[in-house]
Amino acid sequence: MSEPCFDVAHLGHVELYTDRFDESLDFFTRVYGLTASKIESDCAYLRAFDDYEFHTLKLSRHVTTGIGHVAYRTTSEPALARRVAAIEQMGCGLGWVDGDEGHGRAYRFKDPDDHVFEIYYDTRVYEPPPEERPALKNIAQRYHGRGASPRRLDHLNLLATDVRQIRDFMTQALGSRVTEQIQLDNGRLGGCWFTVNNKSYDIAYSEDQTGATGRFHHVTYAVDQREDILRAADIFLENGVHIETGPHKHAIQGTFFLYVWEPAGNRVELANAGARLILRPDWPTVTWTETERKKGQAWGLKTIDTFHTHGTPPVARKE
Template sequence: MFTERVRDLAHVGSVELFTPTPDESRAFFVDLMGMSESGRRGESVYLHAWDDYERFTLKLTARDRAGIGRTYVRAASPAALDRRAAEIPGRWVEDELGLGPIYLCQDPDGHDIGLYWETERFVAPKPPALKNQADRFPGRGANVRRLDHVNYLSADTPACGRFLAERLRARPTEQIVLDDGVPSAVWYTVSDKSYDLVYTNDWTGSNGRLHHVALATDTREDILRAADVCLENGIHIETGPHKHAIQQTFFLYVYEPGGNRIELCNAGARLVLAPDWEVISWTAAERAKGQAWGLKTIESFHTHGTPPATR
């Protein structure tokens, strides 16, 4: 049955990562990924990708273990923010650099999600030559352009999916369905991109863990260059560059020094323009075939998450 889409959310704005090695993690994102520092507060440093219009793209917070903090999602309007807040248990806070009132809630797995409207625009230290981009092109490392998506691990993927669909009004676009008919992974969009937020079964049954955060580069060549840059600087390359069958993403997965998995993907994202898009389902057998092309999926891709599981 067709249901008209409610577009109350605009895009995933930024994400907070915990790291036990804050200096090394900052150096990774600034020196190797091509980001810039846009602020500091307490135990956190704020980083900006060159074509992000907002104050910060990533927030690195010093903690004893790696993992994910808040994911910030911008609403489509002040009224849209109020509508989402009225349907989701949570609380209002005003405690983040560059953001106004935030409606802080949790998905069923315990991941923190902050919904907001008011935001501070990034001001470039030196104006770029092209006035329609936020900052100058960095010309170093991977030259990451923007945040692309967040992939959470979850103990109950169907429940988290219902939260996204019913509470946040996100749309599912693709999924992996096990032989018992239960989804083990689902890709959701809150924009016109084919996916913004992803839930994948956590094999340990743990709650609140991260699979990866993805940063978009301008071209595939940037990803190939990033592989060389990571090799030269002793950064662990987990797998890639390859191409996913699901969502067709060209990718490279690495571990930043704090232990969080980071995906680099090309910014030419597939778009979902059909208002009546039908979810693409992949079977367990189809998923087991691995990538569209490249090497077979490495075992750690299914087992590594942050923070480390305690079960």
């Protein structure tokens, strides 16, 4: 086992493309319950009530749907320099950018499937305006109870043509640990879950069976308890939101989940924040077989077909 690397602190934010910007923005603020830190003509910077940074979701107007970029914050400026050096040595760097509204300069790079990542340290800590100031000084923003009202950004899932190649990449580029994975009968990896800290995972990859690259599976925000997800299901129902699957409990990672599609078709999840922590420093990767995964989720719910076929941007499935 290699020495754990803690240069990267946590998942910072996700940029999501939408070709129905106004409808997506209404969903994420009024129904899902995020707060807009700033809205511009072509993008909106959104956050959950206990995210400490200026934004955790950048919603961008685009000709299609899918992922723009994924951002991680490092633990320090020297840690940022170490990660940049490692990434440049891997030959996948894209160079420095000035950064979004919510943070300073960032270094961009690509994974083997052409998803764009960036790492940064200098960030903009959220300063709530008077109407969003919390009653308690140890949370970032008042709990408004609007919509599903998640607490914080939790993780995202990307699609990739070769998950095994991604596994090697993430451990080298970000120092991620692999907590769980799916071993398919054909020798390929069907999925892989990674963490840079003590959360059970901050990003996962699933095999894209279409042959396309750079696609998005879902982004997840966390709520405190299962009852919040049950309440959210009724909110989604009343607002005509497509509920894809759940509420139910995952076998892998053990989270209580609910998946919906926002108006443009991007998949969005709510999950309970009380899921497992990985405190063991020498945690062995848990490997699930294809036979075990065909049994379905923790309590027997079969995984819905669209969970393996729907991603954004949409693409014709190979026959």
